[in-house]
């Protein structure tokens with residue numbers, strides 16, 4: 380990191396999600412002048428919608444003037460769900476922060492680079508602490524039903540409440556920062572309204588703007604929201620030795636304001652969707668030395684999302700934190716109940732009976748057969764009074780190492796299959812468990828029509844695409860997140876995950892980013908005064 384040049388910033392970080400936020404705080408603490416550029420908006424508790432029917436406040440679709448924080452992207456092989464805004468996916472996520480099992484650390488795709496379990500263990504602990512992670516103290520209906528299921532399948536000892544980044548305290552009571560030695564913001568106790576995924580309106584969710592980003596700003600970092608980076612060029616046409624010019628434009632206005640800034644170092648942290656899309660574009664012109672492996676090794680958690688709608692009058696699922704418990708159903712598989720708050724029925728019209736089948740024709744026949752055999756149940760499930768209250772979503776996740784590839788397409792990116800089976804939601808184990816769960820809660824299992832009819836699975840965990848390797852023939856970055864082919868360039872986000880964690884990935888993104896930042900020296904050999912882990 381050298382060169383004599385006038386820079387606007389020592390580091391520009393593109394994206395303010397999990398990787399970007401860790402980078403911002405740790406670099407600011409090390410004395411660097413840091414700018415975070417974020418496409419989405421700043422959100423305060425009062426900006427979040429009450430339910431996901433308030434599309435303008437919930438969805439991110441700027442062309443339609445929807446400036447919320449939840450983005451749905453359709454690809455040929457997968458539908459992705461992600462977050463947009465200051466705090467990235469933490470605004471919309473379900474707060475669950477598990478440490479993956481051994482198989483993740485020992486995966487052949489990256490185990491030759493480091494002893495990851497050992498290397499990451501202290502960074503996992505730092506990240507858990509920074510996020511104010513606590514074991515969920517209150518199990519609600521959906522969690523208790525999962526517990527019963529765990530007992531029925533002989534996995535009672537594999538059931539546990541989740542570790543979540545939520546301030547519990549007294550419901551709706553505000554206290555001074557309980558986490559960061561008084562340097563953090565006030566927190567308010569969780570009301571268990573199940574609203575985590577439509578944005579926490581009670582200031583209880585420890586999203587990144589309440590910890591890493593908040594503290595980064597206190598240390599001097601600047602956050603430029605509603606701004607999208609569209610080009611990054613090495614200064615003097617070199618390999619980044621002399622730094623980078625970063626071109627930005629406003630992301631929410633029809634008439635785009637544009638500008639350019641110079642930075643000595645650059646960190647891509649736009650998430651797998653943002654970073655890979657940008658780097659695929661830049662490889663064509665501005666950054667041609669990016670490894671040819673860019674876009675390869677795209678993974679999901681091989682999720683299957685199934686809705687169970689209960690017919691019981693008194694059963695209510697829309698209480699608790701969004702994901703309150705987990706059962707490890709096998710060595711490589713996990714099941715979590717996921718919930719929305721009362722009134723959030725956006726997904727209802729998109730649900731159909733849960734069927735599996737090799738092709739669309741068979742599945743359509745099975746859906747019709749299900750409607751004919753169970754007309755009353757289907758109608759009751761479809762027309763329940765409040766879908767979110769009556770429906771427990773089950774998220775099944777697996778450690779399967781099938782991968783996709785992102786490449787440049789006509790409209791942004793397209794997917795193709797590279798390794799193993801294509802991702803599928805037709806996982807027999809998931810269906811068996813869902814039907815057992817449906818029996819427990821006297822309900823009907825349903826799935827998204829994109830899955831049943833089109834066979835396209837949905838994932839909230841899109842990962843990889845800028846994976847690690849020993850050199851550029853094997854990966855896009857080295858084991859310390861440095862980009863091959865360029866100096867002073869890093870990637871810190873979910874795109875760097877080089878194996879399938881098999882569980883919710885954000886904690887691992889935090890830990891990997893903490894590790895990468897720990898390798899960067901302090902600016903003037905001096906660390907700014909104590910700001911916590």
Ligand SMILES: Cc1cc2nc3c(=O)[nH]c(=O)nc-3n(C[C@H](O)[C@H](O)[C@H](O)COP(=O)(O)OP(=O)(O)OC[C@H]3O[C@@H](n4cnc5c(N)ncnc54)[C@H](O)[C@@H]3O)c2cc1C
Nearest residue numbers: 394396397398418467468473475608649650653873883885
């Ligand atoms: C509904 C839902 C529930 C989830 N629940 C959980 C959970 O319980 N636990 C868990 O571990 N994970 C969960 N996830 C997944 C989690 O949100 C992601 O894995 C995580 O956010 C990825 O972090 P990241 O650092 O890769 O980037 P992100 O958090 O995706 O942040 C990237 C940011 O970069 C911005 N950006 C992108 N491109 C640009 C650009 N060119 N210029 C400027 N800004 C840009 C984006 O707007 C975004 O804000 C959930 C996801 C969803 C959608």
